[in-house]
Amino acid sequence: MTPLVALVSSPHARLFTCFLRLGAQQASSLQLHTGTSLAVKNYHEVLVLGGGSGGITMASRMKKKVGAENVAVIEPSERHFYQPIWTLVGAGAKQLSSSGRPTESVIPSGVEWIKDRVAELNPDKNCIHTDNGKEISYKYLIIALGIQLDYGKIKGLPEGFSHPKIGSNYSVSTVEKTWKALQDFKEGNAIFTFPNTPIKCAGAPQKIMYLSEDYFRKTGKRSKANIIFNTSLGSIFGVKKYADALMEIIQERNLTVNYKQNLIEVRADRQEAVFENVDNPGETQVIPYEMLHVTPPMSAPDVLKKSPLADAAGWVDVDKETLQHKKYPNVFGIGDCTNLPTSKTAAAVAAQSGVLDRTISLVMKNEKPTKEYDGYTSCPLVTSYNRVILAEFNYNMQPLETFPFDQSRERVSMYFMKADMMPFLYWNMMLRGYWGGPAFLRKLLHLGMS
Numbered sequence: 001m002t003p004l005v006a007l008v009s010s011p012h013a014r015l016f017t018c019f020l021r022l023g024a025q026q027a028s029s030l031q032l033h034t035g036t037s038l039a040v041k042n043y044h045e046v047l048v049l050g051g052g053s054g055g056i057t058m059a060s061r062m063k064k065k066v067g068a069e070n071v072a073v074i075e076p077s078e079r080h081f082y083q084p085i086w087t088l089v090g091a092g093a094k095q096l097s098s099s100g101r102p103t104e105s106v107i108p109s110g111v112e113w114i115k116d117r118v119a120e121l122n123p124d125k126n127c128i129h130t131d132n133g134k135e136i137s138y139k140y141l142i143i144a145l146g147i148q149l150d151y152g153k154i155k156g157l158p159e160g161f162s163h164p165k166i167g168s169n170y171s172v173s174t175v176e177k178t179w180k181a182l183q184d185f186k187e188g189n190a191i192f193t194f195p196n197t198p199i200k201c202a203g204a205p206q207k208i209m210y211l212s213e214d215y216f217r218k219t220g221k222r223s224k225a226n227i228i229f230n231t232s233l234g235s236i237f238g239v240k241k242y243a244d245a246l247m248e249i250i251q252e253r254n255l256t257v258n259y260k261q262n263l264i265e266v267r268a269d270r271q272e273a274v275f276e277n278v279d280n281p282g283e284t285q286v287i288p289y290e291m292l293h294v295t296p297p298m299s300a301p302d303v304l305k306k307s308p309l310a311d312a313a314g315w316v317d318v319d320k321e322t323l324q325h326k327k328y329p330n331v332f333g334i335g336d337c338t339n340l341p342t343s344k345t346a347a348a349v350a351a352q353s354g355v356l357d358r359t360i361s362l363v364m365k366n367e368k369p370t371k372e373y374d375g376y377t378s379c380p381l382v383t384s385y386n387r388v389i390l391a392e393f394n395y396n397m398q399p400l401e402t403f404p405f406d407q408s409r410e411r412v413s414m415y416f417m418k419a420d421m422m423p424f425l426y427w428n429m430m431l432r433g434y435w436g437g438p439a440f441l442r443k444l445l446h447l448g449m450s
Helices: 003-007 013-027 055-066 081-089 175-184 204-218 238-253 346-364 412-431 439-449
Strands: 041-048 070-075 079-081 100-104 112-114 117-124 126-131 135-143 188-194 225-231 256-258 261-266 272-277 283-290 290-292 329-334 379-382 387-394
Touching: 041 055, 055 070, 055 346, 055 379, 055 412, 081 112, 081 175, 081 204, 081 379, 081 412, 112 135, 126 225, 135 346, 175 204, 175 290, 188 204, 204 225, 204 290, 204 379, 225 261, 238 379, 238 387, 261 283, 329 346, 346 379, 379 412
Parallel strands: 041 070, 041 135, 070 112, 135 329, 188 225, 188 290, 225 256
Antiparallel strands: 079 100, 117 126, 126 135, 261 272, 272 283, 379 387
């Protein structure tokens, strides 16, 4: 096995490190927001809905374009989280505290933070209304409201999380319960679920399964654990190259995968999970558990579902190549709240941000946006405490890989990137508008090889 020090000191890794250092130097000159405006303006040239990864990234980019005084972000939350790291938090490999920072600290300097919740969208009048009764109008609107966790659609939740043996890596309030359930495991079924809805980070439900299996082996409990992955889907992963690699791991580690099984009820007081056959509604089975990891059903935020900007399923209805709204040309969407037919990940948001930046620039000049976004997304599939398969692909579910090696193999270097490099990129470059996905890195690596 190649030592980690050799991997990270290779020419490609050194090139990547230089790139990161350059980005950090660029980003360090940008002073972050230090306070909220005393009075909320009722008009902004660019209004951003949502202070998550897409919202903050686009606010930073728009600040460079139109000036901080002409940009505002509406976001009610006091803290901003880098959620991709929660997979490792749930497995005890990272601390929850490392994943969050005050929202105030990530709002670009000079950009107004409106600490409120969006209650209604009125694109015909170019305005929105907030929970506090404010009407705010705009010239350009960027919707980055993320995705809604619907734990309540599972009978017995969310109240079931008050019991032991159950957790979920998808919520700040339940991710540490996963780690507690993992530590407290003694003997029996360890069940991991995937719901019958679109979700963010579609690889995460099985990542925690692989990490749990690794933990059980390291702690001498593997022989006492029956590990079950119950998924509503019909395959383990949507891209064949990576699905084949994952199935090899599943067989080697003696993991049970049941397809077309949807979690509909949790009886936490009895440690029982109830699943329904997706292909035969009404047909259910009850499985006892010693540990249960729940991936909740998800949907577009309710405020979007009832707005004129949504498609039939409630998602922001945008052109899949430009991210411009199909009906309202001064409205744009990014990230999990859109109907883009790609996996909903932070990596996808990074790639989308660069495309959306260029789209808005052209619209501001009264020019037609160019069709650029190819659906790029990435899922670092964590398969143990020091291995990752880096899945990267496009709309056509074809691999779109960055590195000059077979990314379907488990690698220590890719774990290092997932656990340490990507958080650095996120906080220091992406949120500050300096990272638009790995396309530039691909060019650097290919130049380095030539």
